[in-house]
Amino acid sequence: MQRFKNILGSRQTIVSVDFGTDAVRVIALHQDADGAWRHQAAFTLPAIALDRPIADHLALGFREKIREHGLDGARCRVTLSANNFHSDLAQLPVMNDAELAAAARFEALDRFGVDEADVVIQHVTLVQQSTDHRDVMLLAVPQKIVRNAAQAVSAASLSVESVEHAAFTALRGISRWQNQTQIGLVAALHLESTVATLMLMRDGVLAHARCIKGDWSAALAQAPTPYGAHDADSIPLDPIDSSKSWRWSCLAEETLRCLRHACGETMWPTHLIVSGPAAGDDSMLKALQGVCGLPACCADSDRWMQGSNNLQGEAWASALGAASLDIKYMEVRRAA
């Protein structure tokens, strides 16, 4: 019966799947009769490598879990971790939206050096600071990554609704559930095992975004990546075994550089909100606070949803943020 209800689209249940680097997180939110949302199910699965077809045992386990929680046939929103994406900032001349999309696509293909048929490209227009050009965030993700994610979700009897960038969905969740992001300049840092995404919001509008490559896998539960295997451009968690605050100094310094680049010297963010699977370290907050000179706090995503006391840490921010879109749509529909 639940499956029939899911197929018929009774949107009382929202499912969100976050393909993280350390684990796959699935959360289902359910709306009670009183209109309050609470999480109906939340579980993690072993990480799935999306650059190749999903292994049978993982697909089977995923499907079993979905069936166990009665989510068969439900629509779901998928988020991909930032390490799957190519991203860059570009300045484009002022033009209309259609021309801007075409120009952004052309620019992304040129910058990322990929074949058009192999990637899905999107762009975000950042808040306009100049009248003669537009700042655009270019994002591209390989088609096979998206298709494998969609395939994994479909094989688990879910119906994929959208595929989004984990950091931006986390930002959406922060914007929805954190009251301090609507006014002024606020920075958000979504920290995953190998990519940290720094986003800057001015009066609730995305003003700047920057992906910082690094190795923060030591902050996750899983085993750290071997030191020698680091990308030459990535920032190591230095030293990996240290528990002091300064182990995050490299990330903090890079964050400071990005903030200086984005804000200049005129206006500084009021505070920095940190989310993501690797964001549970207090020493990181201290390092960011000390180096960047602004209050740093966690997004408290474990308190965003009623009944989510067992969603410990900030790892569920992306999934909850993705689900917040459906919550918003339903609120708009109900209000209408």
Next chain:
Amino acid sequence: MNFPVLDFLPTDIQRAVRTQRCKRRSGLLAGLLLVLSAGVGMHSWNSARLADAARVVGAQLVANVPSENEVMDRMAFEQSQLQQALQITDGLVPPILASAVVATITHMLPEHITLSGLRLETEDSPRQMLVVLKGVAASNADVAELERTLAAAPAFRGVTVSENKATEFMGKRVEDFTISFQVPLCVQMQSPHALRVAMGGGL
């Protein structure tokens, strides 16, 4: 927050998902419609079956209803039976009481007869009352009249003048007589109002 949704799902997958969703929903709705149709069909069939059975029962009832003449004949028969029963009921006469016998005899006495004795005896087999009257009459004609009067009464049986002799009473010639008769004490059938006896000063 004015942040656009960056959906990286390729168009062909979106279309495929939408198609699959439509197929699932259509299949489910078709299944529900099929179940609904089957349910409605079953209900209709059952209703038709019940209506058919009701019609058969109605036809049987109509076939078994008697005609007007039969009803009239049956009513006339029952009326005649009722009349007979009423006649029987009216004709039933309970045993006559001794007081009624005495009152009746007193009422029937001619003008010139005086009773000097009255004896009432009951017998069990047959169950009857034996009445013996003794008296003095002015003439034999008066005795004969009393005998006729008693014999004419339906309640009395076997009226017999057992003794009749001339004698003198207070210087006059009179007839001394004895009359005996029986009064049945069992319930008997008589024509209505045929058995008239005096009861407490009235007939």
